[in-house]
Amino acid sequence: MRQLCKGNVAIVKGAILAGCRSFYGYPITPASEIAEAAALYIPQVGGTFLQAESEVAAINMVYGAAASGARVMTASSGPGLSLMQEGMSYIAGAELPCVIVDVVRGGPGLGNIAPEQSDYFAMVKGGGHGNYHNLVLAPASVQEMADLTVAAFELADKYRNPAVVLADGFIGQMMEPLDLEYREVIAPAKPWAVKGTVETRKNLVSSIFLEPDELEAHQRHLEAKYKQAQQETRWELYDTEDADILLVGYGITSRILRSAVQAARAEGQLVGLFRPITLWPFPSQALRKAAAGARQVLVVELSNGQMVEDVRLALNGRVPVEFYGRTGGNVPSGEEIHSEVLARMAKLERETLTRTGR
Amino acid sequence: MAAQARGDIAVNVDECKGCGLCVESCPPKGLELSPDLSAYGVHPAHYKGEGCTGCGICFYCCPEPGAITVYRLAPPPKPAAQGDGHAATL
Numbered sequence: 001m002r003q004l005c006k007g008n009v010a011i012v013k014g015a016i017l018a019g020c021r022s023f024y025g026y027p028i029t030p031a032s033e034i035a036e037a038a039a040l041y042i043p044q045v046g047g048t049f050l051q052a053e054s055e056v057a058a059i060n061m062v063y064g065a066a067a068s069g070a071r072v073m074t075a076s077s078g079p080g081l082s083l084m085q086e087g088m089s090y091i092a093g094a095e096l097p098c099v100i101v102d103v104v105r106g107g108p109g110l111g112n113i114a115p116e117q118s119d120y121f122a123m124v125k126g127g128g129h130g131n132y133h134n135l136v137l138a139p140a141s142v143q144e145m146a147d148l149t150v151a152a153f154e155l156a157d158k159y160r161n162p163a164v165v166l167a168d169g170f171i172g173q174m175m176e177p178l179d180l181e182y183r184e185v186i187a188p189a190k191p192w193a194v195k196g197t198v199e200t201r202k203n204l205v206s207s208i209f210l211e212p213d214e215l216e217a218h219q220r221h222l223e224a225k226y227k228q229a230q231q232e233t234r235w236e237l238y239d240t241e242d243a244d245i246l247l248v249g250y251g252i253t254s255r256i257l258r259s260a261v262q263a264a265r266a267e268g269q270l271v272g273l274f275r276p277i278t279l280w281p282f283p284s285q286a287l288r289k290a291a292a293g294a295r296q297v298l299v300v301e302l303s304n305g306q307m308v309e310d311v312r313l314a315l316n317g318r319v320p321v322e323f324y325g326r327t328g329g330n331v332p333s334g335e336e337i338h339s340e341v342l343a344r345m346a347k348l349e350r351e352t353l354t355r356t357g358r
Numbered sequence: 359m360a361a362q363a364r365g366d367i368a369v370n371v372d373e374c375k376g377c378g379l380c381v382e383s384c385p386p387k388g389l390e391l392s393p394d395l396s397a398y399g400v401h402p403a404h405y406k407g408e409g410c411t412g413c414g415i416c417f418y419c420c421p422e423p424g425a426i427t428v429y430r431l432a433p434p435p436k437p438a439a440q441g442d443g444h445a446a447t448l
Contacts, residue, residue, distance in 0.1 A: 006418070029375055030421040113377050113421060173379070173421050 005178035007145045007171040008033035008075075011101055012041055013178070014146030015073055018153040019185035020099070021047030022072040024061035026054060026080060029113040030169035031103035034075035055080040059087030059100075066096035067205040069193030071153055075101035077169070078119055079110065081127070088162055089128030093207030095222075097156035099149065100134070101165045103172035106329045114329020115169030117251060120306035123164045124280045131219050133226050135163040136279040137234075138250040142176035148277075150183070157188050159229050166279060168302065170252040170331060226281075234277035235286045239265060243272030244348070245341055246294040246319075248287070248311050250276050252331070253300050259334030264341055271341055279307065284314035295348055297321045300337060302330075365412025366429040367405040373425035376400035380416035380426060389416060 005013070011034050015023070023038040035051065042049045052058035058074050065072040076084065081102050091098055104119045106112040121127070124136050135155045137148040149165055156163035194203045209215035236254070239261055240246060247257045254275040264271035274290045276283050291297055297319050299308040308323045315321060324340050326332045367389070374396065380403050381389045388409035391401040403416075403426070412430035420426045 027423075029377075032421060032423050036423045113375055169421070173419065175418060 001181070002177055002179050004175055005142055006033055006175050007139075007142045007167065007173065008103060009037040010142045010145040010178050011075065011149050011165065011167075011172075012037040013180055014149030015071075015099065015153070016041060016045055016047075017146070017180065017183055017185075018071060018150040019187055020071040020073050020153060021045065022062075022065045022070045023047070023049045023074065024052050024058045024065070024072070025074045025076065026052050026058050028055075028077045028080045030105055030115070030172050031075050031077045031080075031101065033172070034101060034103070038075075055083035056087065059084040059091075062098050062100075063087055063091050063094070063096065066091060066098040067094070067194050069190035069195060071097075071099075071157070071187065073099040073101065073149075073153075075103065077103050077105045077113075078107045078122075081119060081122060085122070085128035087128075088134065089126075089130050089132060090207050091162050092128075092132035092134070092222075093130060094205050095160040096205065097153075097160050097163070099152045099156055099163050099165065101149070101167065104166065104168040106169075106327070112329055113169065115171075115173075115252065115302060115331060116327060116329065117168055117253065117302040118304070118306065118327065119166065120279065120301070120303060123166050124282075124307075124310070132222065133161070133229075133280055135159060135161055135229065135232070135281075136166050137163065138166045138277060138279050139171060140251050140254050140275065140277075142171065142174065142178050145171060146178060146180060154186055155229075155232060157190075159225055160192075161225070161229075166251070168252055169329075230281045232278060233281045233283035233286065235283040236273075236275040236277060237286075237290055238273040238275070240272035240274060240290045242270050242293070244270040244295050245272075245344060246291050246297045247271065247273045247300060247337070247341070248276070248297060248307075249273070249300045250279060250307065253302060256332060256334055256337060257300055260337035260341060263334055263338045269341070269345060276307070279310075282310045282314065284310075287311065287314045288318065291315055291319045294319050296344055298324060298341065298344060300324050300332070300340075302326055362434060363408065363410065363431055364433070365410035365431055367410050367416065368427040368429070369403045369405065370425050370427075371396045371402040372398070373422045374400065374402035375422060375425075376402055377421065378403075379419045379421065383415050383419045385413060385415065386411060
């Protein structure tokens with residue numbers, strides 16, 4: 001069914017298609033419509049929407065529901081996600097699947113309610129305490145808000161790990177056409193779940209391992225799982241084959257970079273775009289391949305430079321990496337990025353002239 | 359004579375966070391940010407009092423559920439065309 005839909009609402013519709021019947025959350029701008037839509041739709045399909053007394057309570061309700069084997073989610077924005085970090089660490093430690101949506105707003109602190117991509121570190125690098133990772137997916141359209149939410153539930157179940165949909169206030173608030181089709185829910189059996197029944201009475205869900213050897217063994221097990229999850233990388237290439245300058249951006253930024261690539265190509269400049277769709281696992285190998293022929297990589301983010309660190313780690317000095325960021329809720333235009341590209345092209349040209357002594 | 363108003367807007371100043379998306383998006387530019395601060399310390403959206411067509415774009419782009427209510431005003435009844443009452447009805 002094709003409809004005009006707001007990004008935040010698409011998240012809930014995707015979740016329902018994925019079989020999610022439990023939502024615990026606390027509203028916060030610019031993620032409030034997720035709670036609003038969940039309150040409207042999830043009871044209509046026989047599920048539970050509960051507005052918790054705080055984000056700390058909400059994530060622990062998610063913890064409990066996930067332990068019972070339910071497909072469960074919560075959604076928030078920066079300050080709310082900061083409060084949820086403890087619970088997320090516990091859920092990862094207890095190896096439970098759940099979906100957490102972060103519609104990123106300006107920070108730090110209260111910041112503002114305009115879009116940023118400044119929660120990359122918090123979501124991709126862990127955010128909470130201990131050795132763990134979140135699986136992180138970054139949608140770039142309203143359609144992907146629904147599709148990647150479905151994917152997040154499937155990945156979370158597959159790896160028994162929290163999966164984060166890392167969006168931003170821009171995609172959350174914008175409206176676009178959305179195609180939804182009923183799909184069969186792919187959910188594995190959960191023999192580990194604690195359901196309050198005789199059969200599951202032997203099960204125990206916990207993240208406590210007091211014996212050092214026991215905890216180390218648990219962490220080795222998590223490590224092996226994270227290694228296996230590396231096969232889940234997703235990315236998108238746009239005009240990368242012959243690119244001199246390779247732009248790298250995720251989420252809403254990738255849409256702007258695509259416009260910049262089109263403007264550059266119209267003037268005969270060899271510019272391409274690499275867009276990571278999974279931020280953890282990061283598509284390092286695919287990026288190395290895409291950047292192999294490039295003279296310069298330019299990372300653009302709505303932050304002061306967070307994903308750029310993973311780009312540098314992936315390329316490990318093979319190609320010079322530069323960064324351009326806007327913050328505070330400012331979103332660069334395609335023209336702004338194009339002029340940044342032109343400035344770097346001119347610099348590359350000057351360097352070539354100096355080197356060749358012309 | 360000013361045209362008959364087609365719409366009206368009520369802003370709940372306790373919900374509005376003054377992001378200005380409605381001001382940006384209003385096609386006839388009927389909204390502005392109030393120079394006054396709300397109790398939460400933001401400049402809330404304010405309807406200038408005329409120009410609203412009831413299109414609802416401000417409602418859809420507002421990130422705060424409950425901050426904006428758009429009223430679509432019923433048009434005044436059309437006078438029946440003389441001697442052609444049925445045609446006007448149909």
